[in-house]
Amino acid sequence: MTIQSVGVIGAGQMGNGIAHVFALAGYDVLLTDVSQDALDKALSLIDRNLERQVSREKISAEDKKAAMGRISTTLRLSDLGKTDLVIEAATERETVKQAIFEDLQPHLKPETILTSNTSSISITRLASRTDRPEKFMGFHFMNPVPVMQLVELIRGIATDQATFELLHEVVRKLGKTAASAEDFPAFIVNRILMPMINEAVYTLYEGVGNVKSIDESMKLGANHPMGPLELADFIGLDTCLAIMNVLHDGLADTKYRPCPLLTKYVEAGWLGRKTGRGFYDYRGETPVPTR
């Protein structure tokens, strides 16, 4: 089987990045979300990010035009049933993802491959609720998708070898590098990265440092491209908290206890860049620390 058409569910920061790289690599992309506003914003963001690549001479103006021409949007999830590969990139909540796969299932071609871009949730569990666990995989892109080289490939217990090899080939066609991870909570990248971010929030909570000193310490002292709190805002604090909860519940170890301060920011709706405020306030000219 060859993949030509790709359905992307969720037009947030990951969904738009995934649509961007697939369209640029020559795939036909159908993007869906629950709101037209999210779809419109995603298209204008993809346009802007492609334009940035044109201005840096990474791609030509023709490449950009062709990529934009390969992306269509729809509010009807059922329209994705005709695509060869579905990538679910909706909110990091298991009930949301399960409902999406349940609603999509009656409209799917028998050969369609199902994947989830989940950061942490069990692939085996998500797959077991579908009619094709052998054609279901974790397909974990990193943020920002057009820039980051890695894609984690996670097999559920039932995933077959043909599906694994097919997705490996897709990653290669995108010009990215695949890493295989076993299906345990948060896989590899977030098993290591998220406890570090959570520890940075504890460092803030306990007053060891403020937002600026914690981020500067890790940028200048450990050569991280972004400080951990800046990175948390970039990922989304709701997503960070959801991943910590999956680690805490799934591994039953108190070392993964989400910091109460992280919970408080999420409860306030201060989710980071996407809502204009998190550990930094992004509503002015330059980001201002909130602590």
Ligand SMILES: CC(=O)CC(=O)SCCNC(=O)CCNC(=O)[C@H](O)C(C)(C)COP(=O)(O)OP(=O)(O)OC[C@H]1O[C@@H](n2cnc3c(N)ncnc32)[C@H](O)[C@@H]1OP(=O)(O)O
């Ligand atoms: C939560 C999960 O489940 C998993 C995850 O994704 S964890 C998060 C993983 N991501 C990270 O850790 C990101 C860490 N941060 C970084 O690597 C860098 O800060 C960054 C790449 C995001 C920005 O780098 P920077 O040097 O500050 O910015 P800038 O010089 O403007 O951009 C660097 C390049 O990225 C491109 N870029 C930046 N943001 C982009 C975007 N959203 N879309 C497209 N291109 C983008 C720029 O065009 C530029 O490209 P060239 O080098 O080809 O010219």
Ligand SMILES: NC(=O)C1=CN([C@@H]2O[C@H](COP(=O)(O)OP(=O)(O)OC[C@H]3O[C@@H](n4cnc5c(N)ncnc54)[C@H](OP(=O)(O)O)[C@@H]3O)[C@@H](O)[C@H]2O)C=CC1
């Ligand atoms: N942020 C990151 O750095 C990374 C995130 N991921 C994973 O990618 C997924 C998406 O994350 P991200 O893009 O950051 O999240 P965002 O919050 O930016 O986007 C999620 C989008 O999905 C939409 N959505 C919610 N429910 C549905 C539904 N039933 N059908 C269609 N769309 C829906 C949301 O709409 P609305 O806002 O209206 O609810 C929103 O537009 C998550 O699983 C996350 O863990 C993976 C790698 C990195």
